[in-house]
Amino acid sequence: MNCNKAIKEISGYLDGDLDEALKHTLEAHLTYCNHCHAVYDSTRKTIDLYCDGKLFSLPEDVHTRLHEALKRKMQEHA
């Protein structure tokens, strides 16, 4: 798995949308890739912030903004 692919899967991972195999591949990537781990971490914190840890689904506009932010991060590092 490369970084672009990993970053694309992070929001699905946080939503619990990934199948087991993909989840393990992504987790493996996150353990050795500091860059993706940082993206994962800030995405997770953003979600916690919006949901206060209580809700499991994000409002559509929050989701969109999150994806936009991820896309920008990907471009910065491209």
Ligand SMILES: [Zn+2]
């Ligand atoms: Zn990476």
